[in-house]
Amino acid sequence: AQKVTQAQTEISVVEKEDVTLDCVYETRDTTYYLFWYKQPPSGELVFLIRRNSFDEQNEISGRYSWNFQKSTSSFNFTITASQVVDSAVYFCALSYFSNSGYALNFGKGTSLLVTP
């Protein structure tokens, strides 16, 4: 069965602090894709990253970095030097084949609040 767990419901940090959002997944598939999305108050999902199961290289994009470890089934997301604009809900998701296409199984999300 597919499952994505984001144990942190809410995180509050002060601007410029580093913060890590955890994501643990379960799947029986040997090939799969993991995603992170940002959802600001407007509701629209903002794509952040996609990682396939065969690529365990960590990735850095500006202040964002991702740590993918198959051994622990984790795909954690770190924001360095957080800013107020980073305040949003962040979702980790796992793709799976549903009926006739690939859908996403989302974690419950982590609400991040960055205060000045």
Add this chain to the structure above:
Amino acid sequence: GAVVSQHPSRVICKSGTSVKIECRSLDFQATTMFWYRQFPKQSLMLMATSNEGSKATYEQGVEKDKFLINHASLTLSTLTVTSAHPEDSSFYICSAGTGADTQYFGPGTRLTVL
């Protein structure tokens, strides 16, 4: 990248009325689209898979007679909430993908039923 649009972005209706939400893939063809629902402060949950030219497939617990899905062309899927009630108030998001690694989400439709 590919773009998926949704219309309307926000709708307020009276209890008992029906509401239609459109999801369009603007620059690619999508034989399969997905409809998700998100209640306040909760995650996105898959409601149904919309298949072009055939019946939609609904997730367990989703009433197919209440949430009518039509996928008449390769670029348009519609979700109609029939006889809407306040408990149907939610954020509805559609998506289309071209494979396991590609998902394009619409901007969402916020439905409020009074």
